[in-house]
Amino acid sequence: MKKKIAYNFDQWVDMCRAAAWKYAKSYGIDFDDCEAQAFLIYMEAIPRWKPEKATFSTFLTWRLKILGDYCKSQRKKIDTDEYGIDREAVTIGRERMPGLVEVIKHAVDTISADAVEILSWIVYRRWETRRNGKPSIITARRVFRYERDWEPERTDAAWHELSEFWTSGTAVVTL
Numbered sequence: 001m002k003k004k005i006a007y008n009f010d011q012w013v014d015m016c017r018a019a020a021w022k023y024a025k026s027y028g029i030d031f032d033d034c035e036a037q038a039f040l041i042y043m044e045a046i047p048r049w050k051p052e053k054a055t056f057s058t059f060l061t062w063r064l065k066i067l068g069d070y071c072k073s074q075r076k077k078i079d080t081d082e083y084g085i086d087r088e089a090v091t092i093g094r095e096r097m098p099g100l101v102e103v104i105k106h107a108v109d110t111i112s113a114d115a116v117e118i119l120s121w122i123v124y125r126r127w128e129t130r131r132n133g134k135p136s137i138i139t140a141r142r143v144f145r146y147e148r149d150w151e152p153e154r155t156d157a158a159w160h161e162l163s164e165f166w167t168s169g170t171a172v173v174t175l
Contacts, residue, residue, distance in 0.1 A: 012060060016042050019064040027071035037070045111165050114158035
């Protein structure tokens with residue numbers, strides 16, 4: 001009698017679909033694939049369910065958490081680079097956006113020579129020799145003070161000018 005509860009698929013289809021929707025949305029994978037996997041998990045849960053230990057609803061809820069592992073494995077199959085960035089999206093973006101050389105040429109025409117020097121220091125990754133995770137204004141102050149004899153105020157002014165150039169959208173040039 002109790003096993004009949006688990007076999008009533010209409011009763012559990014919404015739970016499977018809700019879990020599939022949640023995981024597909026969270027991991028950015030196809031809902032239909034995730035839904036099929038949820039139904040497979042449901043079918044595998046029926047013979048494993050022990051009514052004396054938990055209700056089928058509770059057991060199925062716990063079994064559907066396996067969808068997270070499935071979604072992670074599917075997400076890794078998407079064509080991504082080592083940082084998890086979709087290569088196809090980057091390719092499409094590159095067709096629409098200017099290259100680094102164009103941005104630097106535009107910067108030379110738009111911002112001061114000091115700001116361009118900091119931009120090239122960042123772009124050409126010269127800050128990495130200092131064993132820093134990311135370029136920062138603190139590192140720039142130190143490097144430009146000792147290597148180029150700049151005062152901190154000069155570095156700060158150039159850094160802020162570069163920051164304005166980059167965040168205001170001025171760095172984006174039309175091709």
